[in-house]
Amino acid sequence: xxxxxSSSAQAxxxxxxxxxxxxxxxxxxxxxxxxxxxxxxxxxxxRIENAVTAPSARDIRRxxxxxxxxxxxEDLIVQSVHAETMYREWRDQTxxxxxxxxxxxxxxxxxxxxxxxxxxTLVPGLLQTEGYAAAxxxxxxxxxxxxxxxxxxxxxxxxxxxxxxxxxxxxxxxxVEETVLHxxxxxxxxxxxxxGHLLSxxxxxxxxxxIIPMAAADRxxxxxxxxxxxxxxxxxxxxxxxxxxxxxxxxxxxxARTFDQLRSMAVYGSDARALILRAIATLH
Numbered sequence: 001x002x003x004x005x006s007s008s009a010q011a012x013x014x015x016x017x018x019x020x021x022x023x024x025x026x027x028x029x030x031x032x033x034x035x036x037x038x039x040x041x042x043x044x045x046x047r048i049e050n051a052v053t054a055p056s057a058r059d060i061r062r063x064x065x066x067x068x069x070x071x072x073x074e075d076l077i078v079q080s081v082h083a084e085t086m087y088r089e090w091r092d093q094t095x096x097x098x099x100x101x102x103x104x105x106x107x108x109x110x111x112x113x114x115x116x117x118x119x120x121t122l123v124p125g126l127l128q129t130e131g132y133a134a135a136x137x138x139x140x141x142x143x144x145x146x147x148x149x150x151x152x153x154x155x156x157x158x159x160x161x162x163x164x165x166x167x168x169x170x171x172x173x174x175x176v177e178e179t180v181l182h183x184x185x186x187x188x189x190x191x192x193x194x195x196g197h198l199l200s201x202x203x204x205x206x207x208x209x210x211i212i213p214m215a216a217a218d219r220x221x222x223x224x225x226x227x228x229x230x231x232x233x234x235x236x237x238x239x240x241x242x243x244x245x246x247x248x249x250x251x252x253x254x255x256a257r258t259f260d261q262l263r264s265m266a267v268y269g270s271d272a273r274a275l276i277l278r279a280i281a282t283l284h
Contacts, residue, residue, distance in 0.1 A: 013084070019079075027069075037062075038063060108230060112231050113170055113171070114170070115171070116175075116229035117227075118175045119174075120223040121183065122185070122226070124226075125161070126164060127201050131189070134186070136185055164206060167206070172204075172206055172207045174207065175266050178214045178279075192280060195280045211267055211276070212262065220265065
């Protein structure tokens with residue numbers, strides 16, 4: 001099973017900390033001796049080795065010099081920077097507004113050939129109508145954002161979905177839990193329009209839309225956090241407080257394997273349309 005996003009980021013931090021500790025032990029230095037050689041308090045050494053404090057590039061260079069392994073410093077710095085940027089707080093991303101966030105990934109979307117998107121909570125962004133997107137983004141804007149540009153962001157999100165019609169050999173594989181169809185985001189008209197849009201979007205040549213029924217028997221995966229796979233290069237996972245970008249090949253492979261398992265439980269075609277029509281019927 002895949003590592004959870006938050007633990008994945010923490011594991012990256014811990015890998016750096018574990019390597020630094022191993023270097024100290026191999027050099028035969030105590031925590032205090034390493035601290036003296038680096039010119040800081042011994043508690044800092046302990047915090048770094050326990051992944052409580054992230055070491056700076058300067059800290060890593062001092063550490064590697066103290067253990068007579070200066071050639072290892074640059075690789076460890078790269079690993080540490082990756083660990084700290086892997087976990088990106090939403091507040092940092094949305095400082096200039098939600099619309100900026102929607103437009104920020106245009107290059108990634110244009111360069112991706114295979115999109116695999118799983119959602120257990122919301123209709124995926126590329127399949128959202130403007131009314132539904134506005135309702136979702138209004139909720140996001142309430143989370144203490146400096147700028148409430150949710151209406152503009154909703155239009156930007158819908159504009160981005162034009163990529164579904166552009167061709168160019170791209171493929172879009174969506175898998176959603178049936179509960180996504182029943183979560184009321186927006187008023188009845190907005191929900192009806194959104195569900196109706198799923199009927200038409202699911203018929204596009206480049207799109208595969210699978211829905212995992214709530215009554216699915218013998219599940220091989222329980223509902224997971226929403227995640228996006230961009231080719232084999234990146235997995236983007238959305239949490240309450242952060243967006244985690246996973247690029248480690250072994251972890252990307254784990255997410256791809258999990259996506260295939262989730263996809264195997266989904267229904268397609270007329271069976272998927274029947275679930276959408278049933279959800280529409282419950283709106284009235």
